[in-house]
Amino acid sequence: MTGGLFWERMRRRPAALVSLVVLVVIAVVSFTATLAGLVDPVAQDVTAVNQAPGAEHWFGTDVLGRDLFARLLMGVRISLTIAFFAGLLDVTLGVAWGLISGLARRRTDGVMQRFLEILGGIPTLVVLVLMLTVLEPGLVTIVLAMAVTGWIPMARLVRAQALRVREQEFALAARVLGSGRVRLALRHVVPNTLGLIIVQSMFTIPTAIFFEAFLSFIGLGMRPPTASLGTLLSSGFQTFTFLPFQMLVPAVTLSVIMIAFNLLADGLRDVFDPRGVVAR
Amino acid sequence: MSIGTYALRRLGVMVVTLWIIVTVTFLLLHLLPGSPFVDQKNLTDEQIALLYERLGLGEPLWRQYLDYVGGLLRGDLGISFQFRNQPVATLLAGRIGPSVQLGLQALLVGIPAGIALGSVAAVKRRTWLDSTTTITAVIGRSVPSFVVAALLQYVVGVQLGWLPIAGWRGFAYTILPTLALAVAPMADAARFVRTEMVEVLASDHAELARAKGFGPWGVARRHGVRNSVIPLVTLVGPMAVSLLTGSLVVENIFAVPGIGEQFVRSIFVNDYPTIMAVTILFSALLLVVIFVVDLLYTLIDPRIRLGGSVER
Numbered sequence: 060m061t062g063g064l065f066w067e068r069m070r071r072r073p074a075a076l077v078s079l080v081v082l083v084v085i086a087v088v089s090f091t092a093t094l095a096g097l098v099d100p101v102a103q104d105v106t107a108v109n110q111a112p113g114a115e116h117w118f119g120t121d122v123l124g125r126d127l128f129a130r131l132l133m134g135v136r137i138s139l140t141i142a143f144f145a146g147l148l149d150v151t152l153g154v155a156w157g158l159i160s161g162l163a164r165r166r167t168d169g170v171m172q173r174f175l176e177i178l179g180g181i182p183t184l185v186v187l188v189l190m191l192t193v194l195e196p197g198l199v200t201i202v203l204a205m206a207v208t209g210w211i212p213m214a215r216l217v218r219a220q221a222l223r224v225r226e227q228e229f230a231l232a233a234r235v236l237g238s239g240r241v242r243l244a245l246r247h248v249v250p251n252t253l254g255l256i257i258v259q260s261m262f263t264i265p266t267a268i269f270f271e272a273f274l275s276f277i278g279l280g281m282r283p284p285t286a287s288l289g290t291l292l293s294s295g296f297q298t299f300t301f302l303p304f305q306m307l308v309p310a311v312t313l314s315v316i317m318i319a320f321n322l323l324a325d326g327l328r329d330v331f332d333p334r335g336v337v338a339r
Numbered sequence: 340m341s342i343g344t345y346a347l348r349r350l351g352v353m354v355v356t357l358w359i360i361v362t363v364t365f366l367l368l369h370l371l372p373g374s375p376f377v378d379q380k381n382l383t384d385e386q387i388a389l390l391y392e393r394l395g396l397g398e399p400l401w402r403q404y405l406d407y408v409g410g411l412l413r414g415d416l417g418i419s420f421q422f423r424n425q426p427v428a429t430l431l432a433g434r435i436g437p438s439v440q441l442g443l444q445a446l447l448v449g450i451p452a453g454i455a456l457g458s459v460a461a462v463k464r465r466t467w468l469d470s471t472t473t474i475t476a477v478i479g480r481s482v483p484s485f486v487v488a489a490l491l492q493y494v495v496g497v498q499l500g501w502l503p504i505a506g507w508r509g510f511a512y513t514i515l516p517t518l519a520l521a522v523a524p525m526a527d528a529a530r531f532v533r534t535e536m537v538e539v540l541a542s543d544h545a546e547l548a549r550a551k552g553f554g555p556w557g558v559a560r561r562h563g564v565r566n567s568v569i570p571l572v573t574l575v576g577p578m579a580v581s582l583l584t585g586s587l588v589v590e591n592i593f594a595v596p597g598i599g600e601q602f603v604r605s606i607f608v609n610d611y612p613t614i615m616a617v618t619i620l621f622s623a624l625l626l627v628v629i630f631v632v633d634l635l636y637t638l639i640d641p642r643i644r645l646g647g648s649v650e651r
Contacts, residue, residue: 173352180356182625184584185364185618192606192614193367269483276485276588277603296489296592300497310486317481325477 068330075326078319085316089135098129101284109302118308122298127308130286134309135316137287138268141201145267146260148206153213154256158244160214161221168218175211183208187270191279198281201274205267213259220252254331261324265317272313288313346634353626360622361411365404368611411619417612421605427616431598437507438590438597442582444513445520449578452521453528454568460529461536461567462559472529479526484585488519488592505594516593520585524578531574535567572636576629583621 069076092098104124112119118127160171183205190204221244224230230247238246268288274280275289276296283290288309295306382390398406410417416427460472495515496504503512539545540563548558586599594600598617605613 176352177356177359180353180622180626180629181360182580182583182622184580184587185360185622188602188606188614189364189367189618192609193371265481272483273485273584273588277591278607292486299489299493303493306489310489314478314482314486317483318477321477321481 065330069326072326072329074322075330078322078326081315081319082323085135085319086139089132089139093129093133093136098126098132100125100129100133100286102126102129109298109305111302112304119302119304121294121305127291127305130291131308131312134286134288134291135312137198137281137285138271138289138313138316141198141205141271141287142264142267144198144202145205145209146264148202149210149213149263150256150260152206152210153259154217154249154252156210156214157217157219158221158248161218162225162240162244162248172218175214178208179211181208183270187274188277188279191274196274196279196282201271201280205270209263209267213256213263216255216259217248217252220255221248224248224251254327258324258328258331261320261327265320265324268313268317268320288316342634342637345637349630349633353630357619357623357626361408361619362404364615364618365407368615369400369403371611416616416619419605419610419613421608421610422613427612430613431601431616431620434596434598434601436597437595438586438599441513441516441520441586441590441595441597442579444517445582446524446578448517449521449524450528450571453525453530454532454564454571456525456529457532457567458536458559458564460533461540461563462555464537469533472533476526476529476533479522480530482522484519484523484581485588485592487522488516488589491515491519492592505592507594507596512593512595516589516595519589519592520582523581523585524574527574527578528571531571532567535570536563539563539566569639572632572639575632576625579628580625583625 093100102125104120106124107116107120108124109122110116110120110124112127116126116128118131121127121130156171156175160168160175163171186207187204190207191200194200194204224247225243230243233243233247271280271287272289272292275287276293278293280289280293281287291309292306292313295302295309299306407417414428416431419425419427419430422430456472456475460469463469492504492515495501502514506512536559540558542562545558545562548562549555553561583599586597587603588599589595590597590599591603598620601613602617604610605617
């Protein structure tokens, strides 16, 4: 699909476009503000603990007197980083596995499929809890734990697409003319699957954000003083009944990001995948 | 492939998967450094030796593994390190009730609500009713259940005081956790039913029904609902997964004495036998649910290709 056609189709999906803009703004603001040191998410001020939102602290302060706006920006940055790398690993592993499995000999494909079937039977929840119980929780471990089962849908999708493409006439012609499997994969299968890969990865990102928040909420997430959306939610929940803003701020932010990603993914699916091949 | 062969093959894969889960769980948790006892400093060497003896921790790893797997097959899940040294099986058995009740109630509320929303959206396609439903569905599947749970607790429990905030002493205590858990299945069902029903309503037999004089609701009731609800069976697997995940935090928020709440507490205090047992229990439960759903679906709809792989 050309860029022009893409934007033309996107223009007819205002929800997806708005979501895209919202996400870009959130990402740019949170990354530049925290990385350029415009805000300080770890500075404690014992004279100003648990303050309500106001002029000095837009979103108030937490129990240690840290500015909640700064912590929120850091939280968004960490959560987006986790989601990005989790998505990247899913794409890399899934596409590689799917291509090899789909273009390999029947027996290799069969073995690879059985492996997927068994790994896919293990609930993500179980993998995450086990890995984070055993390993020290942190950005890298969370990303790795999510990747253990996260790439399976992508692998299935790419394999199915590879099987479809390899039987089509242009692919047969390429094989007759002497293209090897690698060339077939890179020249024909990947370009014809790119849209689906993008859509699928857009669905894995909100899943990753959700699981990060979930893990932090049950005490297996990032360690303080690092903030993520999950740790902010979970510490906000401790004081929820008398200082509701400490939870509402990360809760609303998390929800907005999740909704935006889902709307964007829906829009992209309509653009790239009008027949709805990507299953959720 | 006949349905019998298919079922047997799936059963085989299921057993292998479960065995791998058990083995990996066992190895991971036994290779952990540290001691299972919180107050080891207060124990004499003799007491520690005695505890190791009683829990079988002094045996070689392969021996412990065989003992554990043997125990599992007899329904013995080991002894909890932290919770008054009860057998894990007893500990969990007392907690299954509330979890199952919440899960079923959430499905009973969520799925019919989702079907109703999805049907309305499909019949009133491209009206404000449709957009409202779609937006509700997107919000419902985007906002995590624990955020919904905390908000419900705050608004309905704390601010309005209509329902109890937390605890487990009667039906009123189940309402808020049920609602929090029901949001996701409702959103998924609504979205699914809308898509299916839009397709059914555009089909020839729906057209014929309209030609015979049925109104839009009559067609939806006689043709749409039945045709779009049967494929809904495929959603039960993913729903079970998300209910289980949600139950961990929702039970915690509302202090429900269920499996999820016990699991989170066990994680906090590193009670490995309980963590292992719940891990295995959850995996087994989900594997069985998905297996049953797949079989059911192939029975209901013979067009489903057995084996699930693309022909080549």
